Amino acid sequence: MNRRRILFVLPCLAALAGSTASAAGAAEIPPGLGWHELAETRLRAVCPSPAQYPEIQGVEGCAAVTEDWSGAAFDAAGDRMYISGGGHGGYAGNEWYLLDLGSLTLTRINEPSTPVRDGCLFDGIYADGRPVSRHTYQHLAWLPGLHRIFLVGGSRWQCGYFIDDAWTFDPAGDNWTERSYVGGPRTGFGLSLAVDAPTALVYAHDDYDLYSYNPATDQWTLRAENLQGPGDYKSGVIDPVRRRYFYYATDNRTLYWYDISSATGMLTRQSGATTGCTFMDTYAAGWDYDPQLDRLVAWSGGDSVQLLNPDTRVCTTVSHPGGPAAIPQGTFGRFRYSTRSQVFVTCNDVDDNCFALRLQPSTLLFADGFASGDSSLWSSTAP
Numbered sequence: 001m002n003r004r005r006i007l008f009v010l011p012c013l014a015a016l017a018g019s020t021a022s023a024a025g026a027a028e029i030p031p032g033l034g035w036h037e038l039a040e041t042r043l044r045a046v047c048p049s050p051a052q053y054p055e056i057q058g059v060e061g062c063a064a065v066t067e068d069w070s071g072a073a074f075d076a077a078g079d080r081m082y083i084s085g086g087g088h089g090g091y092a093g094n095e096w097y098l099l100d101l102g103s104l105t106l107t108r109i110n111e112p113s114t115p116v117r118d119g120c121l122f123d124g125i126y127a128d129g130r131p132v133s134r135h136t137y138q139h140l141a142w143l144p145g146l147h148r149i150f151l152v153g154g155s156r157w158q159c160g161y162f163i164d165d166a167w168t169f170d171p172a173g174d175n176w177t178e179r180s181y182v183g184g185p186r187t188g189f190g191l192s193l194a195v196d197a198p199t200a201l202v203y204a205h206d207d208y209d210l211y212s213y214n215p216a217t218d219q220w221t222l223r224a225e226n227l228q229g230p231g232d233y234k235s236g237v238i239d240p241v242r243r244r245y246f247y248y249a250t251d252n253r254t255l256y257w258y259d260i261s262s263a264t265g266m267l268t269r270q271s272g273a274t275t276g277c278t279f280m281d282t283y284a285a286g287w288d289y290d291p292q293l294d295r296l297v298a299w300s301g302g303d304s305v306q307l308l309n310p311d312t313r314v315c316t317t318v319s320h321p322g323g324p325a326a327i328p329q330g331t332f333g334r335f336r337y338s339t340r341s342q343v344f345v346t347c348n349d350v351d352d353n354c355f356a357l358r359l360q361p362s363t364l365l366f367a368d369g370f371a372s373g374d375s376s377l378w379s380s381t382a383p
Contacts, residue, residue, distance in 0.1 A: 027104045029343055029356045034320030035303070036343075036356045041106040043083070043097055043350040048112050056092040056112050056133075058157070063350050064090030065097070069135040069284070071333030072347070073142040073149045076197075078102075079340040082142070082149055082171065083347060087134035088160040092116040094126070094133040096149075096171065099354055101341045106354060110174045119156030124163040130176050131167050133157040137284075138192040138235050138332045143168065143215045145200045150179075150215070152204065153187025162187045166213075183220040185211045190229065192236035192247055199263045203245045205236055210245070210258055210267060224258060224267040233283035235332060237296060239310055240289065246296065246310065253280040255313055277315035279306045284330020286346060288337040292360045297344065299335050301326020305344075305357065324348050324355045 030036050047062035060067065070085025079101040086093050093112040100107070112133075119125075119132035126132055134154030141150045148168035156163055164187050166179040185191060185206035193204050202213040203223075210224035230249035238245050243261040248254065253274045258267045279285045279298040287298035287308075296308040298315075303323040306315040327348055335346040342362045347354040 027102070029101070029104070029341055029358070031358070031362055033358050033361070035322040035324075036358065037322070038099075038104050038106075038345075038354045038356060041099060041104070041347070041354040042352065043106060043347060046097065046106065046108040047350065048093055048095060048108070053093070053112055053114065055114060055116055058086070058089055058091040060090040062086075062091060062093060065093070066334070066348060066350050067327060067329055069137050069155070069329045069332070071136045071138050071140045072336065073140040073333065074336040074338075075142045075144070075147075076339055077144060079338055081334070081336060081345060081347065082140075083334065084140070084151075085133075085136050087119075087132070087136075087155045087157045089158060092133050092157045094130060096169065097347075098171070099345065099347055101338055101343075101345060101356075106347070109171055116157065118158045119163070120159035120161055124156050124165055131165070134163075136332075137189070137233075139187075140333055141193040141195050141202050143195070143200070143202070144197070146215050147172070148177075148215075150193070150202060150213075152181075152184070152193060153191055168215075180218045180220065183211075183222065184213070185209065185220075189232035190234050190249075192234040194236040194238045194245060196238050196243075196245075196260055197240055198243075201260075201263060203236065203238065203258075203260060205234055205245070205247055207232070210269070212263075221264075223265075224269055226269055230254065230256065233330075235284060235287060237287055237289060239296065241291075241294065242310055244310065248277075248280045250281060250283045253277050255280075255308075255310075257310075272313050274308070274313045274315060276317070277306060277308060277313075278317075279315070282326075282330065284332050286331035286333065286335025288335065288344065290337050290344075290359065291339065292342065297337070297359070299323075299344070299346065299357075300331065301348070305359070318359065320357070323357070324352055 065085040068090040072083045081099040083097040095112040113126040151167045190207040208229040230251045236247040244257045246257045256271045282300040285300035299305045304319040343356040
């Protein structure tokens with residue numbers, strides 16, 4: 001690289017550091033650090049019409065898709081987030097919403113089931129054979145090998161009780177398939193799913209125990225038994241570098257983990273106290289692994305995120321103005337890291353636009369003309 005190009009690039013990098021929330025345009029997330037509002041991505045704009053679908057509205061209407069303890073599944077290869085929620089008395093719609101980071105659009109990809117009926121009277125299935133609307137918590141995962149969304153359990157419309165079941169949804173074909181739940185975990189508030197990319201196994205932790213699910217064979221396997229559990233509402237994430245399944249619950253800011261480097265055999269739960277990890281006071285924060293920073297990044301609303309070093313269990317807070325507001329019922333899986341776009345993304349309220357959060361300068365900026373070694377201009381200083 002010649003001197004002229006160095007002098008040109010460094011001021012550009014400096015300009016990226018001072019950022020504010022901004023509206024995305026031309027199907028491109030702005031390169032600056034911080035929060036970026038994604039224009040015209042309000043979920044309510046594409047909700048089923050109450051006039052056309054009065055029977056699915058419940059007491060909240062489609063606001064319940066995000067307000068009622070709902071999560072999401074993220075397709076890393078497709079750079080897409082799939083959102084569905086509702087259930088109990090809030091909302092009967094079982095439709096899916098898609099945030100496409102390639103086009104920066106949010107769409108509803110199918111119609112809700114009608115007529116609706118109480119999920120406790122008909123084994124959690126509507127008359128058309130599709131699963132009833134439900135609180136989805138951290139009960140959703142993307143199965144990359146099958147190109148399907150995986151759903152386990154949830155609080156059913158209309159009665160609110162949990163159900164032990166598992167389904168896959170094909171977004172391309174708009175069809176559901178019921179999967180085996182023989183030997184599966186207890187469904188409830190404490191269930192949390194995460195996919196291990198190297199093995200394609202889904203790891204599911206209930207109130208006490210850890211299970212793995214093999215999508216290729218449709219089989220569940222008990223992987224760890226524990227006499228005690230840390231309480232309800234868990235949110236799990238897998239660190240693909242350390243090969244650990246992490247989760248936390250609101251009990252003295254303790255981090256729990258399993259070494260999942262072996263795809264078979266029984267595992268032992270480990271735990272350790274954390275320092276500065278205030279996000280653990282919120283039972284349903286969103287968090288995901290950031291491969292650029294090599295940190296677990298957690299967000300529970302507002303401007304700030306916390307970077308958790310899995311080795312030291314120390315959290316560092318990073319703030320950028322303009323972050324979206326928190327909602328009382330939590331974010332769960334609706335805060336995910338996109339390896340293709342190199343940002344975190346969240347859709348946290350049906351009446352707000354979705355947001356992207358960039359914590360590191362995008363390496364995509366320098367694809368034209370930068371040698372690989374020039375990435376050393378930037379490094380993480382988080383502990």
